Amino acid sequence: MTRTNWAAITAVVLALLFAGAATVASAGRDDAPRAAATPTADSAEAGFARDMAVHHQQAVEMSFLVRDSTDDEEVRRLAYDIANTQANQRGMLLGWLDMWKLPKVSTGQEPMAWMAEDGGHAGTGGTQGMEGMEGMDHGAHEVRDGSLMPGMATKTELDTLRAVKGKKAEILYLQLMTDHHKGGVTMARGCAELCEVDTEQALAEGMVTAQQSELNLMADLLKARGAKPRA
Known part of the structure; x- marks a missing residue:
């Protein structure tokens, strides 16, 4: 069994343990709120899980590509951290x-349609206000050349990343991953606002914090290489 499969299995086990612990803790409190209903297929919870899984898969792919294209330890360490975290x-x-x-x-x-309209949201069955979520609508994104969501690299960009080496690979990876993280942060903020499953909402909030930190690091790494994020 591959290391990736082991990581996925471990993550599923942890998710089940967290869910079980939350249920036991709630059962032990008379004033605990009733557990939310299982999310529906068109809920924010399901939509975020599906879309972020796709988004993460590309980040893992790009990180493995740059790992094999440069000997720079800073970039390789960042790529390893991103690949490991997002695979889990x-x-x-x-x-x-x-x-x-x-x-x-x-x-x-x-x-990302789940960000524009909440269909069958777990625990409510209705819609929620989208106050404070301006700019999160996926509608402005043009799906083209394999880029399904904001921040995702196109097939052409991935082919270029496969072809370049050394400093050029480092700069392109950092630029592509900067765009990728910005799209991911937008999506994670959407789940933090709309998702009602506590563990998923907490994961989304953690993604925002971690990826914002990595955005700052990538800006510094680009500056050190005489480059900057793409406009």
């Missing part, structure tokens, strides 16, 4: 979909 988070997201018995691929919903 992806395992958790897919594990929740399995636990909820929901499909991992939606054929009837466009990527």
Whole structure:
């Protein structure tokens, strides 16, 4: 079994343990709120899990590409951290979909549509206000050349990353990953606002904090190489 498979299995087990612990803790308190209903296929919880799993998979792919294209320890260390973290988070997201018995691929919903309208939200069954979420609508994103969501690299950009080496690979990776993280932060903020499953909401909030920190680091690494993030 590959290291990635082990990471995914471990993440699923952890997700199940967290869910079980939360249930036991709630059962022990008379004033604890009733557990939210299992998310539906078109809920924010399911939409975030599906879309972020796809988003994360590309980040892992790009990180492995740059690892093999440069000897620079700073960039390789960052790439390893991103690949390891996002592979584990992806395992958790897919594990929740399995636990909820929901499909991992939606054929009837466009990527990030769950951010624009909350369909069948767990625990409420209705819509929530989108105050403070301006700019989070996926509608302005043009799906083209393999870029399904904001921040995702195109197939052409990935081919270029495969071809370049050394400093050029470092700069392109940092620029592509900067765009990728910005898109990921937007999506994670959407789940932090809309998702009602505590563990998933906490994961989304953690993604925002971690990826913002990595955005600052990548800006410094680009500056050290005489480059800057793309406009």
